[in-house]
Amino acid sequence: MQRRTCLITLSTLAMSAAGCASAPGGAQAAPMLSQEGNPLNGELASYRRWLSGNADAATALAADRRLADHIVSWQMAHGGFYKETKWYAAAWNGTAPRSGWFGAGGTELGTIDNGATVSEICVLADVYGRGGNTVHRDAARRAMDFLLRMQYPSGGYPQVYPARTGTVYSNNATFNDNAMVRVLKLLDDAARQRPPFAGDVFTAQQRTRMEQAIGRAEDFILKAQIVQDGVKTVWCAQHDPVTHAPVTGRSFELPSKSGLESVLVIAFLMSRPQTPAVAAAAKAGVAWYRRGAVQMRDTAFDPRATRPTGADPFVRRPGSTTWYRFYDLATDTGFFCGRQPTDKPPGAGKQYDIMKIGAESRYTYQWGGNYGDRILAYAERVGY
Numbered sequence: 001m002q003r004r005t006c007l008i009t010l011s012t013l014a015m016s017a018a019g020c021a022s023a024p025g026g027a028q029a030a031p032m033l034s035q036e037g038n039p040l041n042g043e044l045a046s047y048r049r050w051l052s053g054n055a056d057a058a059t060a061l062a063a064d065r066r067l068a069d070h071i072v073s074w075q076m077a078h079g080g081f082y083k084e085t086k087w088y089a090a091a092w093n094g095t096a097p098r099s100g101w102f103g104a105g106g107t108e109l110g111t112i113d114n115g116a117t118v119s120e121i122c123v124l125a126d127v128y129g130r131g132g133n134t135v136h137r138d139a140a141r142r143a144m145d146f147l148l149r150m151q152y153p154s155g156g157y158p159q160v161y162p163a164r165t166g167t168v169y170s171n172n173a174t175f176n177d178n179a180m181v182r183v184l185k186l187l188d189d190a191a192r193q194r195p196p197f198a199g200d201v202f203t204a205q206q207r208t209r210m211e212q213a214i215g216r217a218e219d220f221i222l223k224a225q226i227v228q229d230g231v232k233t234v235w236c237a238q239h240d241p242v243t244h245a246p247v248t249g250r251s252f253e254l255p256s257k258s259g260l261e262s263v264l265v266i267a268f269l270m271s272r273p274q275t276p277a278v279a280a281a282a283k284a285g286v287a288w289y290r291r292g293a294v295q296m297r298d299t300a301f302d303p304r305a306t307r308p309t310g311a312d313p314f315v316r317r318p319g320s321t322t323w324y325r326f327y328d329l330a331t332d333t334g335f336f337c338g339r340q341p342t343d344k345p346p347g348a349g350k351q352y353d354i355m356k357i358g359a360e361s362r363y364t365y366q367w368g369g370n371y372g373d374r375i376l377a378y379a380e381r382v383g384y
Contacts, residue, residue: 030273033382039374040267043178043185046115047122050085061130068127071120072139074098079146080110080161081117101164109160110146111170112179117143118186126196137201144190144202147183148209152241155213155220157183169249172238173220175261176249180217181268187214188271218272220244221265222281226257226329232284234262236329246329252337252361254350259294259323259334260366263375270378286379289323289372293332296322301368312355313363323371336367 035041052063073092075081082099092098099108110117124140127133150161156173157180164170174180190197191210202210224244226233236246237258246255266285269278288294300317307313314322324334335350338357351357354367 030275030278032273033270033384035271037378037381038267038271039378040181040185040264040271043182043264044118044122044189047119047126050088050119050123051126061127064123064127065131065133065136068124068131068133068136068139071123072135075120075139075142076108076110078110078149078161079142079144080150081120081143082109083111083114083116085119101160101167101170103160103162103165107162109162109164110150111160112147112150112157112174112183113159114177115182117147118182121147121186121190122196125190125201128201129196129198140201141203141206144206144210147187148206148213151213151216152220153216154223154241154244155216155218156180156224156239156241157217158241169238169247169253171241172247172249173224173241174238174249175235175258175265176237176253178261178264181261181264184214184217184268187211218269218278221269222277225281225284228257228330232281233257233288234259234285235265237261251340252365254326254335254337255329256326256335257288257329257332258325259327259371260325260369262288263371266375267378270382270384283384286375286384289376291332294323294327294334295372296324296368300370301366303363307359307363310359314354314368321370321373322368325365325367325369334368336361339365 050067052060054060054063067088070088070091071081074087076098082101084100097108099110101109101111103109112118121140121143124136124143128136128140146161151157152173154173158172159170159174159176159179187210190202191207191214193199193207221235224235224239226235226246234257236256237253238247238249239245240247248254262285266282269282269285272278296314298316298318298320299314299322300320301313301322302315302317303313306315326336327334333352335352336354336357337350339361354362
């Protein structure tokens with residue numbers, strides 16, 4: 001069989017050695033970027049903090065099996081989990097609510113917020129791989145079916161499933177706190193049987209469905225990219241699952257270009273085969289982070305240091321670059337918004353001076369950070 005090779009241009013010197021995947025009919029597939037330094041790497045690793053750190057493997061496995069048993073007991077009928085990890089200190093008692101959020105008719109809701117369901121799948125798969133208890137494997141499979149089922153036909157992922165009543169933002173397609181991208185990383189690792197998903201953790205049929213779900217999500221991301229003055233930029237933390245438009249999250253999370261969440265959206269695109277559409281979207285996102293207008297040079301967001309005195313949490317710090325959490329959709333101007341007693345819109349109003357919102361909001365929410373550093377470093381590495 002004739003060996004196929006990859007053409008490497010000056011702009012893609014960092015393409016991986018396996019940068020050409022097979023394509024139907026032997027056609028040249030889209031190249032892959034080297035994944036060394038991709039900010040998406042390690043996004044699932046936090047589950048390891050749930051596991052025993054005991055140096056004795058048998059003792060650690062026994063503790064981890066107990067944890068996995070507890071997790072299985074808290075799994076809801078639809079396969080999902082809630083985000084209250086402290087509940088796993090004991091098995092479900094058979095009567096306590098297994099979720100803090102509810103839908104129509106009091107249905108308990110599963111969620112992907114704060115890594116929920118994703119982390120449980122990782123733990124169950126890890127413990128199954130070491131312990132071989134199919135109860136843990138089957139629970140991981142049910143949870144995976146939950147993730148595959150909760151995806152909208154458009155490819156977006158809501159925060160909860162089934163739908164949450166009375167709290168509309170939870171039903172939006174959500175990049176908030178990297179929820180959707182974390183799911184996509186899980187799907188990709190599981191489909192490719194990367195640890196801890198080797199062997200028969202998931203069925204071949206499930207792995208096929210994972211690939212299909214990733215494809216739909218990729219399409220959603222491309223369509224949701226915000227266009228400003230005819231130029232593609234980045235993404236909002238929440239988008240309408242049908243129209244792809246940026247929408248409000250909680251009362252203080254207004255439609256915006258997100259300086260935080262867009263980083264891993266771009267990183268996800270850069271983990272995919274670099275078709276012309278995917279590469280263009282990723283490069284446009286990187287270009288937005290490079291704009292001087294969105295950067296605060298020699299500045300850091302440090303609420304811990306400034307809260308005791310009530311000072312501006314954006315402080316001078318030579319050598320640091322900070323990006324706002326939220327930018328106006330039509331401009332590159334960062335903004336803030338005060339909280340209301342509830343999380344329902346419209347909040348306490350948009351402000352362009354952080355000192356004009358209440359102290360509680362000012363110092364307890366992440367209004368800025370060095371978000372762009374990692375994606376710009378990776379983009380530089382791969383020639384984007």
